[in-house]
Amino acid sequence: MAKVNIYPTNYELKEVLSSITNRGFLNEFAQQKGIFITHVDTDTLAQEVSNLFLDNEDLEAIRKESYQSNSNHALSGFVVKSTDKKFDLKTNYQTIFDQAKFKFHQKPTQLVKIKDTNIYRGSIEYVKKKAGRIEFLQDEVSQFEFYMEEVGPGAWRVEVDGTRSTDSKELRDLIDEVITKDTEVLILDQALLNTESSILFFDRLANEGMAANYNFKTITHLSIKRGSVDDNEDGEETDVVNSEDLVGITQAILKGENLRENQFVKQSVKSGYRFNAMTYEFAHKTEPYHLELKAEFKGRPKVFEVTIANYQAGSGVGAAREKAVPSATQSRKIRSEFWNKSKVIFDEIIKRK
Amino acid sequence: MAEDQGDIWNDQAINLLTKFQWVTLGDSNVDLPNDDGSKSGVDQLFTYTESLRNPHTEGVIVEAKRYKTTSFSPSALQGWITTLDKKLNNLRTSEELQGKFPVIADIPLRTGVIVLWFHDAIAYQSYKAEVKSFMANIKLGRKSQSSNKIYVLENDAILKLASLHLSIKELNSQIGDKFKFYYPSVDLHPAKRSTTLNLNYMMSQFILGDFIDQNSVENRVVFYFGGLNIEDFQRLRHALVSYGYSDSDKPLIIYTYMRDDNEFRKVKTEIPKLFKEQLELREMELLIHLPTFMR
Numbered sequence: 001m002a003k004v005n006i007y008p009t010n011y012e013l014k015e016v017l018s019s020i021t022n023r024g025f026l027n028e029f030a031q032q033k034g035i036f037i038t039h040v041d042t043d044t045l046a047q048e049v050s051n052l053f054l055d056n057e058d059l060e061a062i063r064k065e066s067y068q069s070n071s072n073h074a075l076s077g078f079v080v081k082s083t084d085k086k087f088d089l090k091t092n093y094q095t096i097f098d099q100a101k102f103k104f105h106q107k108p109t110q111l112v113k114i115k116d117t118n119i120y121r122g123s124i125e126y127v128k129k130k131a132g133r134i135e136f137l138q139d140e141v142s143q144f145e146f147y148m149e150e151v152g153p154g155a156w157r158v159e160v161d162g163t164r165s166t167d168s169k170e171l172r173d174l175i176d177e178v179i180t181k182d183t184e185v186l187i188l189d190q191a192l193l194n195t196e197s198s199i200l201f202f203d204r205l206a207n208e209g210m211a212a213n214y215n216f217k218t219i220t221h222l223s224i225k226r227g228s229v230d231d232n233e234d235g236e237e238t239d240v241v242n243s244e245d246l247v248g249i250t251q252a253i254l255k256g257e258n259l260r261e262n263q264f265v266k267q268s269v270k271s272g273y274r275f276n277a278m279t280y281e282f283a284h285k286t287e288p289y290h291l292e293l294k295a296e297f298k299g300r301p302k303v304f305e306v307t308i309a310n311y312q313a314g315s316g317v318g319a320a321r322e323k324a325v326p327s328a329t330q331s332r333k334i335r336s337e338f339w340n341k342s343k344v345i346f347d348e349i350i351k352r353k
Numbered sequence: 354m355a356e357d358q359g360d361i362w363n364d365q366a367i368n369l370l371t372k373f374q375w376v377t378l379g380d381s382n383v384d385l386p387n388d389d390g391s392k393s394g395v396d397q398l399f400t401y402t403e404s405l406r407n408p409h410t411e412g413v414i415v416e417a418k419r420y421k422t423t424s425f426s427p428s429a430l431q432g433w434i435t436t437l438d439k440k441l442n443n444l445r446t447s448e449e450l451q452g453k454f455p456v457i458a459d460i461p462l463r464t465g466v467i468v469l470w471f472h473d474a475i476a477y478q479s480y481k482a483e484v485k486s487f488m489a490n491i492k493l494g495r496k497s498q499s500s501n502k503i504y505v506l507e508n509d510a511i512l513k514l515a516s517l518h519l520s521i522k523e524l525n526s527q528i529g530d531k532f533k534f535y536y537p538s539v540d541l542h543p544a545k546r547s548t549t550l551n552l553n554y555m556m557s558q559f560i561l562g563d564f565i566d567q568n569s570v571e572n573r574v575v576f577y578f579g580g581l582n583i584e585d586f587q588r589l590r591h592a593l594v595s596y597g598y599s600d601s602d603k604p605l606i607i608y609t610y611m612r613d614d615n616e617f618r619k620v621k622t623e624i625p626k627l628f629k630e631q632l633e634l635r636e637m638e639l640l641i642h643l644p645t646f647m648r
Contacts, residue, residue, distance in 0.1 A: 005587040036505065052553060056584055
């Protein structure tokens with residue numbers, strides 16, 4: 001796989017190091033080398049570290065951390081459905097892997113059956129050029145995991161746990177190489193929802209999207225877009241809804257009112273806006289956890305994905321909440337559950353079986 | 354006996370740093386006056402000339418520690434770093450110290466070096482991952498006060514420096530003591546040459562240098578402590594290009610430090626193809642014990 005071993009300039013290295021949000025990484029990186037700078041802010045520490053003359057191993061560690069630190073895991077997915085009841089996606093993927101039917105820039109792994117389940121996990125690494133970025137980060141190697149499970153005769157659900165909206169498409173393109181005409185790939189594509197049904201979809205997610213042990217609290221963010229769903233991002237006009245209007249929307253949801261009757265929503269629809277992304281805050285019913293989930297249509301085509309935007313834990317009743325990091329398994333479980341419930345709602349709205 | 358060994362190690366550590374043109378200030382193992390009239394015990398005060406970016410002289414407090422791996426604890430390291438941080442804060446504004454060493458009034462005193470030698474050097478080889486983990490977990494003060502830079506040189510770093518000295522000594526014997534470290538241009542500061550090794554280079558994975566040979570040709574030298582596969586050398590080559598240190602008219606000598614005989618043998622013939630200049634690969638001595646010049 002193509003990989004360029006760029007040596008960053010001092011400026012680039014400093015910029016990359018100071019943009020890494022995980023200060024712990026920067027401290028650890030310096031301290032493992034025997035460098036301890038006391039009473040210092042992140043920028044100054046980044047400047048000190050960027051003065052070092054580093055080797056490939058150091059630079060790869062920085063690059064990897066930079067990618068992870070600047071990306072949030074999003075879960076999306078699709079269903080591969082065939083009229084042939086014996087259709088087996090796992091075998092098809094095996095063919096791709098064994099016969100190297102993947103593209104030059106892709107590097108898939110062998111599937112692994114997850115113990116005590118019928119789920120198969122795999123991952124794909126691929127090179128993606130990022131124009132206009134700092135050269136050191138330009139030739140980015142992206143990696144994502146996917147999980148496939150047979151959900152009915154000839155039907156396989158695939159969940160993609162990645163960091164980029166292009167991840168899901170990489171896998172769909174790969175699967176397209178081997179599936180036959182009697183098989184289709186069903187995605188949660190925003191183009192299948194009209195303006196009104198997109199409002200209904202996001203409305204229903206508040207109360208029906210999350211696992212039963214969480215309560216919906218509020219809407220913390222809503223972005224609406226004007227323009228055709230088929231437009232690229234540049235052709236669209238995006239608005240972030242202000243907090244006053246969010247309060248009104250939250251109230252309508254909590255009271256079980258039809259969101260389309262809300263004054264702000266009515267006005268937005270009239271002006272040609274559709275709902276594009278909504279962030280919901282949920283509180284665990286019995287444990288001191290609060291989390292914000294972002295549900296969004298993203299990429300080309302605009303495919304539905306779920307991200308944990310914020311996760312907080314309190315140490316007791318009335319205690320201040322602090323930012324926490326869910327384990328990778330916990331994070332995936334939360335997003336997977338939300339995505340699967342969203343899929344049911346989406347299919348009901350568009351009357352897809 | 355333990356104290357004697359400690360004093361000997363103090364002398365050995367001082368000896369190593371002076372090989373890189375660091376200059377001692379006053380006696381070793383002394384009590385220096387703090388700004389509040391109390392005293393701080395210091396193994397050795399040094400000055401050295403910093404040549405990266407803006408050339409200037411820096412004051413450095415060096416503490417030499419000699420331990421057995423089984424007696425070492427992370428709390429000891431945490432304590433040394435916290436204490437050294439305080440010493441730097443208390444000493445730099447001491448009128449008495451500035452009176453004793455007037456140069457201190459004119460230069461920054463914000464740097465400390467702990468030279469930590471595990472004398473059971475074989476056992477250290479399997480212990481060093483633990484030492485790195487201790488270092489990674491040290492908690493540093495974040496008060497709004499002057500920042501200090503504290504560097505810990507443990508066995509690996511000490512032996513790298515010792516090996517570097519041996520290689521330069523041998524090279525200098527062939528070229529008539531003409532070798533100098535090269536400090537490349539950074540942030541519009543011009544490049545500099547110096548016989549003094551700065552702390553930044555001591556903590557780095559490669560060090561640049563050069564000399565003029567008997568035919569008046571500039572030879573470029575890289576002391577390289579990184580990995581030995583082809584990607585490592587591609588990255589090194591790109592680094593040299595990036596620092597304007599690659600020149601097809603100037604011979605290049607790369608000294609490697611790591612050993613990976615099997616892997617390196619496979620790629621060794623490919624390495625000269627990466628570099629446009631005439632390339633010579635040499636090996637530095639890989640040490641486990643202190644070399645004789647330090648003992």
